[in-house]
Amino acid sequence: NWQHSPHSLQLHLSHRHHFKMLSQLESAMDNIIKVFYKYSGKEGDKYTLTKAELKDLLKGELEAFLKVNNNISTSIGNAE
Numbered sequence: 314n315w316q317h318s319p320h321s322l323q324l325h326l327s328h329r330h331h332f333k334m335l336s337q338l339e340s341a342m343d344n345i346i347k348v349f350y351k352y353s354g355k356e357g358d359k360y361t362l363t364k365a366e367l368k369d370l371l372k373g374e375l376e377a378f379l380k381v382n383n384n385i386s387t388s389i390g391n392a393e
Contacts, residue, residue, distance in 0.1 A: 348374055 335343065349362070352370040356363045362370065371379065 348370065350359065352366045352373070353359050353362050355366055355369075
Protein backbone atom coordinates (compact mmCIF):
# COMPACT_ATOMS: atom_id res chain seq x y z
CA ASN A 314 0.00 0.00 0.00
CA TRP A 315 1.64 3.26 -1.13
CA GLN A 316 0.11 5.16 1.79
CA HIS A 317 2.36 3.24 4.16
CA SER A 318 5.39 3.64 1.93
CA PRO A 319 5.35 7.00 0.11
CA HIS A 320 8.69 6.25 -1.48
CA SER A 321 7.16 3.33 -3.39
CA LEU A 322 5.31 5.72 -5.74
CA GLN A 323 8.50 7.66 -6.29
CA LEU A 324 10.47 4.47 -6.91
CA HIS A 325 7.79 3.17 -9.26
CA LEU A 326 7.85 6.42 -11.20
CA SER A 327 11.65 6.43 -11.33
CA HIS A 328 11.74 2.79 -12.45
CA ARG A 329 9.02 3.39 -15.05
CA HIS A 330 10.97 6.35 -16.40
CA HIS A 331 13.59 3.95 -17.78
CA PHE A 332 10.97 2.27 -19.97
CA LYS A 333 8.64 5.10 -20.93
CA MET A 334 8.45 8.84 -20.45
CA LEU A 335 6.35 9.90 -17.49
CA SER A 336 3.03 11.55 -18.21
CA GLN A 337 2.68 15.19 -17.23
CA LEU A 338 0.62 14.21 -14.20
CA GLU A 339 3.06 11.49 -13.09
CA SER A 340 5.93 13.95 -13.38
CA ALA A 341 3.99 16.54 -11.37
CA MET A 342 3.18 13.97 -8.65
CA ASP A 343 6.83 12.93 -8.51
CA ASN A 344 7.88 16.57 -8.08
CA ILE A 345 5.28 17.15 -5.35
CA ILE A 346 6.60 14.13 -3.45
CA LYS A 347 10.20 15.35 -3.78
CA VAL A 348 9.27 18.83 -2.52
CA PHE A 349 7.32 17.33 0.39
CA TYR A 350 10.35 15.32 1.53
CA LYS A 351 12.59 18.37 1.10
CA TYR A 352 10.64 20.10 3.89
CA SER A 353 9.32 17.22 6.02
CA GLY A 354 11.16 15.56 8.87
CA LYS A 355 13.13 18.59 10.01
CA GLU A 356 11.14 18.58 13.26
CA GLY A 357 10.31 14.89 13.60
CA ASP A 358 8.33 12.50 11.40
CA LYS A 359 9.49 12.61 7.77
CA TYR A 360 6.04 11.47 6.61
CA THR A 361 4.23 14.53 7.99
CA LEU A 362 4.68 18.28 7.96
CA THR A 363 4.52 20.35 11.12
CA LYS A 364 2.89 23.77 10.87
CA ALA A 365 6.35 25.36 10.73
CA GLU A 366 7.49 22.96 7.99
CA LEU A 367 4.32 23.65 5.99
CA LYS A 368 4.90 27.39 6.37
CA ASP A 369 8.48 26.97 5.12
CA LEU A 370 7.27 24.87 2.18
CA LEU A 371 4.66 27.44 1.17
CA LYS A 372 7.10 30.34 1.50
CA GLY A 373 9.89 28.47 -0.27
CA GLU A 374 7.91 26.94 -3.10
CA LEU A 375 4.79 29.08 -3.62
CA GLU A 376 5.79 32.58 -2.55
CA ALA A 377 5.15 34.27 -5.91
CA PHE A 378 1.89 32.35 -6.40
CA LEU A 379 0.66 33.32 -2.95
CA LYS A 380 1.58 36.98 -3.49
CA VAL A 381 -0.32 37.14 -6.78
CA ASN A 382 -3.39 35.45 -5.29
CA ASN A 383 -3.25 37.66 -2.21
CA ASN A 384 -3.15 40.75 -4.45
CA ILE A 385 -6.13 39.43 -6.42
CA SER A 386 -8.06 38.66 -3.22
CA THR A 387 -7.26 42.10 -1.82
CA SER A 388 -8.38 43.78 -5.07
CA ILE A 389 -11.61 41.80 -5.12
CA GLY A 390 -12.22 42.56 -1.45
CA ASN A 391 -11.67 46.28 -2.04
CA ALA A 392 -14.05 46.28 -5.02
CA GLU A 393 -16.93 44.85 -2.97
